[in-house]
Amino acid sequence: MLSTPLVVNLATLGPIGRVKKAPGTWGSVAGMGLYAVLFHHSSFLGFILLALMLAYLAVAFCDAAEKRLQMRDPGMIVLDEFVAVPLVFFGMGGYDGLVAQHGGWPVLLAGFALFRFFDVLKPFGISRLQNLPGGLGCVADDLAAGIASCVVLHLLLHFAL
DSSP states (O other): OOOHHHHHHHHTTGGGGGOSSOHHHHHHHHHHHHIIIIITTOOHHHHHHHHHHHHHHHHHHHHHHHHHHTOSSOTTOOHHHHHHGGGGGTTOOSTTSHHHHTTSHHHHHHHHHHHHHHHHHOTTTGGGGGGSSHHHHHHHHHHHHHHHHHHHHHHHHHHHO
16 A cells, blocks of 8 residues: 555645645646657557556546545645646647647647636536546546547637638
8 A cells, every 4th residue: 555645745746736826727737748748749549548547547546645635626636637638639749740730839838728727617517527436526527628628729720720
């Protein structure tokens, strides 16, 4: 069994989740780094497998952290945002992907802003996913926010540019 400090530190990404102002935003910033390092140049299948593995681990660690902290989806747990942000950019990576084709940083910033919008406001029934039990409820709404952001970003890139 893993120690409580280790579980909580993984779920809060160490000091990131303990930031007083907007820990979810900082967890999302860290998720942008995760995308850049592990997902940006991955293959289609590699992206899916890595996302599934990280989502599975996030559910487990968020569930354990919630139990050990005796809190339901506290703001300090930011592992859920961290693993969800790369989903925003599904199908856009690689050297000649949509991010590169449309100027790089503007696409990344738009994706980040969309994710924060969907993560904070939780429209389209995303808020109901928080009612799922334990770590699944903690992570599922963020995964849905990532997917919704991905769809909107793809539509924006297709129709606006």
